[in-house]
Amino acid sequence: MTVTWTWTFETSSGDVTGRSETFESRGDAESWVGEAFGDLLEQGIDQVRLFDGESEIYGPMSLHPDS
Structure with a gap:
């Protein structure tokens, strides 16, 4: 079974x-x-989530620097 890793892009x-x-x-x-x-970030994406197939591994992870 091949597993694919992807990111979802979110506001x-x-x-x-x-x-x-x-x-x-x-x-x-x-x-x-x-x-x-x-x-x-330039495309307006604020955070991402990592998926292994359909399973969420972690997120949301902000793309903005810590203030």
């Missing part, structure tokens, strides 16, 4: 606005979001 209120491409591993998914978070 600060939790409304889902999209989903990332799929990744073969959790490490690949986490590396990608670490590189892409600035672009995601």
